[in-house]
Amino acid sequence: DVKVTQSSRYLVKRTGEKVFLECVQDMDHENMFWYRQDPGLGLRLIYFSYDVKMKEKGDIPEGYSVSREKKERFSLILESASTNQTSMYLCASSLANSPLHFGNGTRLTVT
């Protein structure tokens, strides 16, 4: 079974802090994704990566950046956390033309 692991289940940070959300997958998937989940809005794509060091903006990239130095790891970075980035963050991975496999999510609170 594919395992997608997000480093933190819950995270509380202060406004202005730099925040790193880490995601690791163990199935050699090319594609990795960061989604944000908010009530009434569903999941919205922040960034995705289709190869090491490759990244593309999703629908809501503002305030975020990503890093993919190794195939198995995809990091989401909040350069200066703000209260409107309080949300659930979901990482996913996939092979080409295959369904996504998701991690358990990180619930981030920015105070």
Place this chain on the structure above:
Amino acid sequence: AQTVTQSQPEMSVQEAETVTLSCTYDTSESDYYLFWYKQPPSRQMILVIRQEAYKQQNATENRFSVNFQKAAKSFSLKISDSQLGDAAMYFCAYTPLWSNTGKLIFGQGTTLQVKP
């Protein structure tokens, strides 16, 4: 723009009964995939069912089946013999066939309550 709409924020069903969750989408593509994902309280998103738009036959997976109406751009999920473990948030999602990145567009989600 491609969009996915789930117009039912919440639904409830009695255990052992049948419930249908609605989903509509908008796209100019002719070939695409549609999905239903389940997110239980554990937060682990689980793929329930996948439909290829070029297949006319509706996908089924045990107690889960879809009613895919391509012309109407409608993709509803039917859960038969509902069980307490079916209680979750359900998301409808879309991706065009040409997109080998697997990037999905999700609907807003429907929370399903199952009453004993």
